[in-house]
Amino acid sequence: MTVCGIGGLLLLFGLGMLTYIEQDDARHNFGHTGGFICPWVPLLPILSILINMYLLLNLGADTWMRVSIWLLIGVFVYVIYGRTHSSLQHAVYVPASHVDEIYQSSVE
Structure with a gap:
């Protein structure tokens, strides 16, 4: 196409x-x-x-090539930075069925 x-x-x-x-x-x-x-x-x-x-x-082909290269560089930097600086890196995932139990035990 x-x-x-x-x-x-x-x-x-x-x-x-x-x-x-x-x-x-x-x-x-x-x-x-x-x-x-x-x-x-x-x-x-x-x-x-x-x-x-x-x-x-x-837009010309050279412009699309430059944009594609810069987008790839940006995605690469974003992924590398996100892996090391994510606020969810040390998150504890709890099944929804146990949320009430954990909340009750932390309040007491």
């Missing part, structure tokens, strides 16, 4: 997902403060996808 074919499939998938997702009309009322609200759904997200696809398809 060419880059255009892959881009077309991604575009169709994105458009399909945007039309599949139902927007709750109640959260678009004036004065609503909860959650993220995207104006002009689904027009704005579809337009954003199209513009970004156009920009990405017009």
Whole structure:
């Protein structure tokens, strides 16, 4: 497949997902403060996808190569750093069925 074919499939998938997702009309009322609200759904997200696809398809091969190399370097650094600096490195995993027992014994 060419880059255009892959881009077309991604575009169709994105458009399909945007039309599949139902927007709750109640959260678009004036004065609503909860959650993220995207104006002009689904027009704005579809337009954003199209513009970004156009920009990405017009990048040269050398740019994609540089981005790929930097992403691989970043993933490598992230994995190495995460293994040695993880806050979950010494975590004790307890089955959910024993949580209440452990909590009760620590409170007493």
